[in-house]
Amino acid sequence: MLYFVLILVLAALGLVVTSLITADSLWAWVSVGFSVLAGLVLLVEWLRRRSAKPASSTTDADTDADDSDEDDDEESEPETEAEREDQTALLPASGELKTVAGEPAEEQTDAADLLVISSLETEVLVVDEFPRYHVSGCTWLETKDTIPLPAKEARELGFTPCALCGPDATLAAQHREKRKSRK
Known part of the structure; x- marks a missing residue:
């Protein structure tokens, strides 16, 4: 997705340079369009990732809650000496x-x-x-x-x-x- 945005931004830059060289405002407006499109793609990607994070964290929390119900009598201490040594x-x-x-x-x-x-x-x-x-x-x-x-x-x-x-x-x-x- 970022590669697509990068290509859009580079195309917009090329169109701005073209509009400056040819003194034609049409190329500048097309460049603005490409920039807006790149911004929209980034916004959609950000919203998609933002909505995906809470869903995965709630499933993790539900799993942890289920595990803690099973282990109410046990503490969350590591089970072996090797696991204890690996913790900081x-x-x-x-x-x-x-x-x-x-x-x-x-x-x-x-x-x-x-x-x-x-x-x-x-x-x-x-x-x-x-x-x-x-x-x-x-x-x-x-x-x-x-x-x-x-x-x-x-x-x-x-x-x-x-x-x-x-x-x-x-x-x-x-x-x-x-x-x-x-x-």
Whole structure:
């Protein structure tokens, strides 16, 4: 559909150029007609897609409601450990970050440590699709593929520290020890 609109717009452009070259207003009016037709096609497509979305979302909601009636006694926890590990934190409408089972909580970082961490190039480890960064000895990382990043970059990308291994406290303490040993 968009290709058809693109062709109409290009034809309208060509007709405007033709009307300017030949100084004939008929070509300009034909160009306006092509532009209006392209606009109408876009409007019809938009209305068609808009009316299709609520219909599909109501059928999904009906299916979910049917499923929840069957599982009233069960919680919506993942059934296997592998499914738990694949889930990450969810962001509800209130904007508050909640953790899902299997994901470590966020370390509460001291403001002084945060200043140190935000400038460190020391490597931390992240796992794709999970919001936490870790130090290399973290038990949560045992079987996961990790991606090394500088701590500063991990923070800039929105990763938060793991409460199990406490990377902020660990890295800040290491940084302070290095500074003391230099003096």
